[in-house]
Amino acid sequence: MSEQGIGARVKRKEDKRFTTGKGKYTDDVRHENQAYAAFVRSPYAHANVNGIDASEAEAMDGVIAVLNGAQLTGDEIGNIICGWAVNSKDGSPMNMGAWSALATSKVRYLGDAVAVVIAETQALARQAAEAVLVDYEVLPAVVSAVKALKSDAPQLHDNAPGNLIFDWEIGEEAATDAALAGAAHITEMKIVNNRLAPNPMEPRSAVATYDEAEEHYTLYTTSQNPHVARLILSAFYNVAPEHKLRVIAPDVGGGFGAKIYVYPEEIVCLWASMKTNRSVKWTSDRSEAFVTDAHGRDHVSTARMGFDENNKIVGFKVDTVANLGAYMSLFSSAVPTYLYATLLSGQYNIANIHCNVRTVYTNTVPVDAYRGAGRPEACYLVERMMETAARELGVDPSELRRGNFIGEFPHQTPVIMAYDAGDFAGNLDQSKEAADVAGFAARKAASVANGKLRGLGYSCYIEACGIAPSAAVGSLGAGVGLWESAEVRVNPVGTIEVLTGSHSHGQGHETTFAQVVADRFDLPIENIQIVHGDTDKVQFGMGTYGSRSAAVGLSAIVKAMDKVEAKVKKIAAHILEASEEDIVIEGGQVKVAGTDKAMGWHEVGLTAYMAHNLPEGMEPGLKEGAFYDPVNFTFPAGTYICEVEVDPETGVTTIERFTAVDDFGTIINPMIVEGQVHGGLAQGIGQAMLEGVVYDDDGQLLTGSYMDYTMPRADDLPFYKVLHNSTVCPNNPLGIKGCGEAGAIGAPPAVINAITDAIGNNDLAMPATPQNVWAAIQASGKSIAVQ
Amino acid sequence: MTSIKMTVNGKSVEKEVADQTLLSEFLRENLRLTGTHVGCDTSQCGACTVHVNGKSVKSCTTLAVSLDGAEVTTIEGVANGELHPMQVAFNDNHGLQCGFCTPGMIMSGIDMVNRYKASGQELTSDAIRHELEGNICRCTGYHNIVKSIQDAAAKM
Numbered sequence: 001m002s003e004q005g006i007g008a009r010v011k012r013k014e015d016k017r018f019t020t021g022k023g024k025y026t027d028d029v030r031h032e033n034q035a036y037a038a039f040v041r042s043p044y045a046h047a048n049v050n051g052i053d054a055s056e057a058e059a060m061d062g063v064i065a066v067l068n069g070a071q072l073t074g075d076e077i078g079n080i081i082c083g084w085a086v087n088s089k090d091g092s093p094m095n096m097g098a099w100s101a102l103a104t105s106k107v108r109y110l111g112d113a114v115a116v117v118i119a120e121t122q123a124l125a126r127q128a129a130e131a132v133l134v135d136y137e138v139l140p141a142v143v144s145a146v147k148a149l150k151s152d153a154p155q156l157h158d159n160a161p162g163n164l165i166f167d168w169e170i171g172e173e174a175a176t177d178a179a180l181a182g183a184a185h186i187t188e189m190k191i192v193n194n195r196l197a198p199n200p201m202e203p204r205s206a207v208a209t210y211d212e213a214e215e216h217y218t219l220y221t222t223s224q225n226p227h228v229a230r231l232i233l234s235a236f237y238n239v240a241p242e243h244k245l246r247v248i249a250p251d252v253g254g255g256f257g258a259k260i261y262v263y264p265e266e267i268v269c270l271w272a273s274m275k276t277n278r279s280v281k282w283t284s285d286r287s288e289a290f291v292t293d294a295h296g297r298d299h300v301s302t303a304r305m306g307f308d309e310n311n312k313i314v315g316f317k318v319d320t321v322a323n324l325g326a327y328m329s330l331f332s333s334a335v336p337t338y339l340y341a342t343l344l345s346g347q348y349n350i351a352n353i354h355c356n357v358r359t360v361y362t363n364t365v366p367v368d369a370y371r372g373a374g375r376p377e378a379c380y381l382v383e384r385m386m387e388t389a390a391r392e393l394g395v396d397p398s399e400l401r402r403g404n405f406i407g408e409f410p411h412q413t414p415v416i417m418a419y420d421a422g423d424f425a426g427n428l429d430q431s432k433e434a435a436d437v438a439g440f441a442a443r444k445a446a447s448v449a450n451g452k453l454r455g456l457g458y459s460c461y462i463e464a465c466g467i468a469p470s471a472a473v474g475s476l477g478a479g480v481g482l483w484e485s486a487e488v489r490v491n492p493v494g495t496i497e498v499l500t501g502s503h504s505h506g507q508g509h510e511t512t513f514a515q516v517v518a519d520r521f522d523l524p525i526e527n528i529q530i531v532h533g534d535t536d537k538v539q540f541g542m543g544t545y546g547s548r549s550a551a552v553g554l555s556a557i558v559k560a561m562d563k564v565e566a567k568v569k570k571i572a573a574h575i576l577e578a579s580e581e582d583i584v585i586e587g588g589q590v591k592v593a594g595t596d597k598a599m600g601w602h603e604v605g606l607t608a609y610m611a612h613n614l615p616e617g618m619e620p621g622l623k624e625g626a627f628y629d630p631v632n633f634t635f636p637a638g639t640y641i642c643e644v645e646v647d648p649e650t651g652v653t654t655i656e657r658f659t660a661v662d663d664f665g666t667i668i669n670p671m672i673v674e675g676q677v678h679g680g681l682a683q684g685i686g687q688a689m690l691e692g693v694v695y696d697d698d699g700q701l702l703t704g705s706y707m708d709y710t711m712p713r714a715d716d717l718p719f720y721k722v723l724h725n726s727t728v729c730p731n732n733p734l735g736i737k738g739c740g741e742a743g744a745i746g747a748p749p750a751v752i753n754a755i756t757d758a759i760g761n762n763d764l765a766m767p768a769t770p771q772n773v774w775a776a777i778q779a780s781g782k783s784i785a786v787q
Numbered sequence: 788m789t790s791i792k793m794t795v796n797g798k799s800v801e802k803e804v805a806d807q808t809l810l811s812e813f814l815r816e817n818l819r820l821t822g823t824h825v826g827c828d829t830s831q832c833g834a835c836t837v838h839v840n841g842k843s844v845k846s847c848t849t850l851a852v853s854l855d856g857a858e859v860t861t862i863e864g865v866a867n868g869e870l871h872p873m874q875v876a877f878n879d880n881h882g883l884q885c886g887f888c889t890p891g892m893i894m895s896g897i898d899m900v901n902r903y904k905a906s907g908q909e910l911t912s913d914a915i916r917h918e919l920e921g922n923i924c925r926c927t928g929y930h931n932i933v934k935s936i937q938d939a940a941a942k943m
């Protein structure tokens with residue numbers, strides 16, 4: 001392994017601009033002629049809009065325009081789409097309610113936008129937005145998905161009777177019922193997966209500019225996928241044709257899913273820039289983010305898992321109600337279906353699985369993918385069930401898992417997925433060793449001696465990354481292909497630019513991708529530049545989410561490099577008068593193996609561009625592009641072990657140890673991969689112990705700022721022990737599985753399994769705040785039972 | 788409007804500002820020093836942390852007019868010819884991912900190391916975690932931020 005190639009802990013190339021304050025985020029962009037947008041938002045969760053009086057705002061000095069939904073629809077700006085069509089089990093299409101970027105006659109969640117003010121300054125725009133009078137006729141609201149399904153619940157959309165969007169199923173119900181009927185033991189649980197707010201630290205922002213002479217638009221935006229944004233803005237929202245719209249996602253301060261979607265604000269800023277002939281900037285503040293950024297999770301499930309007399313799982317049946325909020329966001333339909341129920345086999349050999357999912361409208365912020373997107377919900381369900389079953393059966397929870405592990409690959413589950421490679425028992429062994437499970441009893445005794453409770457919990461997670469292949473997801477309803485593209489440009493001086501459709505918003509692609517190129521062509525990493533995030537530079541791309549950048553994006557780069565290498569060898573063979581098969585690339589040179597004949601890498605570049613002496617018929621230049629469509633999902637998996645200490649008097653819980661063993665396949669840069677795990681674990685621990693979006697029954701958001709929504713702080717979290725047990729993914733050229741979401745997927749059940757182990761009460765909901773833990777301890781009688 | 792004069796990153800600046808102008812806004816919009824970030828509106832996240840007269844301050848909750856005559860250092864003013872050890876440590880220890888909270892983390896990190904050194908206290912990892920109460924990061928899980936500050940403390 002070289003110091004800069006695959007497997008090396010290369011320090012990040014992008015860090016200097018971030019550590020010196022020179023990063024360029026969307027809100028740092030300022031154009032000549034720039035105006036500011038502020039949105040008039042509904043303070044009610046559900047209301048008819050009977051009128052808008054903007055006269056006072058319009059009269060304010062410095063207000064340029066106040067625009068509303070009627071004008072927007074009048075200009076034929078399209079409704080917001082959901083990009084994945086999921087049918088109900090009876091074959092009927094999903095009941096998708098109309099979502100206009102500016103509501104016209106009805107608002108359906110607190111924060112729903114009804115108008116926008118464009119003004120000379122941000123302060124003035126916000127002041128004027130306060131002065132817009134909206135005549136609301138308040139309607140009853142419903143925020144719980146379970147309540148929204150009841151017959152007397154308020155109705156959100158006329159075309160979604162009973163607030164039901166679709167009633168979907170996967171797996172064989174009759175076979176699963178039969179298997180459960182014959183089971184020796186059944187574990188049954190009701191499991192709630194709490195609603196979360198993603199909270200990338202950079203609030204969303206958009207700067208739109210309309211060039212009247214060229215009839216051309218430019219949008220700077222906080223996006224994880226600028227090309228997808230351009231496609232949707234153009235094809236569905238009719239803002240501008242694609243060739244007249246440039247979308248730039250510059251430095252983006254975290255995404256976690258929340259920046260996948262095209263939001264109303266981007267549509268409105270583009271449209272308003274045309275209406276006012278001004279650059280229009282909007283930047284969310286954190287309070288606005290809480291009521292506009294798509295939320296995540298929010299499932300209520302009942303699950304039954306059956307075991308035979310040898311403690312083998314015979315069947316697993318799940319019924320889930322998923323809250324999708326007031327409107328269907330871009331991938332909202334896929335998250336609680338194909339990204340969720342397809343992972344219900346976990347790491348286990350289960351012959352019979354059935355899952356029914358009802359998705360529901362409520363008067364809350366739309367719900368969509370948040371780090372893990374469906375897979376955390378599946379993992380939490382499966383791993384809480386396994387731990388609970390082990391307790392009921394009186395067996396070691398790690399051994400119950402081991403006895404049910406899938407050990408042979410490929411393995412076809414009953415819920416679509418075909419696992420390609422893994423070493424589940426190896427992950428478990430390595431993590432138990434690293435977590436010193438053998439020493440737990442002594443540590444527990446020491447805690448008890450100090451008046452504390454101590455518990456240990458496992459999570460053996462599996463997830464699916466790099467959603468693919470395109471034809472397969474298309475057959476399941478996806479409205480996009482999920483390939484990736486890349487272009488590798490070797491310049492005449494031999495330096496390389498790689499244009500990728502992946503987008504880095506913290507993942508470190510400028511380093512990791514450069515490592516792979518440096519490794520392949522044996523060049524200094526400084527000579528390689530990664531270009532991303534601009535539709536005028538990069539031909540196309542599907543962006544970054546679902547841990548797909550390395551598994552899919554890098555594979556496209558590899559494919560383009562294959563073509564570059566082939567051409568380099570042809571040129572060198574021609575110049576050096578050798579056979580192509582004898583050409584090797586190493587040490588900045590292109591050589592004839594076994595001879596002293598060589599030319600510099602840069603000379604090959606120069607030769608290609610000079611075109612004075614190329615092989616007969618060869619085109620000049622040295623630039624190749626590729627599209628890569630994966631043949632299967634990839635399946636990262638691992639074992640997480642959490643060890644907690646609980647103060648029975650207060651419920652305060654501290655994580656004493658957190659051990660992660662992950663199988664991500666080939667690792668390009670272990671430093672960056674470990675960083676991804678750390679961050680994912682923090683979000684998973686956050687979900688388990690701290691975070692939760694809370695609405696009151698009227699749909700008012702009670703957790704609308706960092707004063708109320710508990711973000712994980714440094715002193716809430718431990719140092720993590722992060723290890724790897726890699727099996728190579730057989731389905732992509734580098735053997736990569738993906739690492740971005742694992743921590744957030746695997747951590748929550750490990751934490752809750754540990755706390756419930758400590759307190760001796762399995763009935764504990766996330767987030768396990770001190771109050772919730774204390775209450776559970778009271779219910780278990782352990783508050784005085786430290787013995 | 789009020790005229791204010793202050794020293795920002797060693798340079799004297801004089802501007803007319805609206806009385807409600809926050810220091811963060813003054814730095815970002817009036818001086819175009821966009822390294823200071825605003826990540827919340829309740830003074831919780833610390834992305835906006837700068838130094839005022841040598842002490843760390845959240846610029847999003849400080850009125851610019853209250854700082855007439857003050858010396859302000861932002862992330863852009865930390866490197867003095869070469870990168871500050873705290874900046875180097877964040878790179879060495881992978882203490883940042885998206886980079887948005889990083890300016891605030893570095894400014895808080897420098898301040899805490901200076902304070903602990905001045906008082907002769909040991910800056911343990913627990914102390915760093917406690918001191919970071921006012922700085923939120925969503926990417927790193929803090930593991931490498933704590934290590935970065937520990938590393939820099941040894942070199943400052």
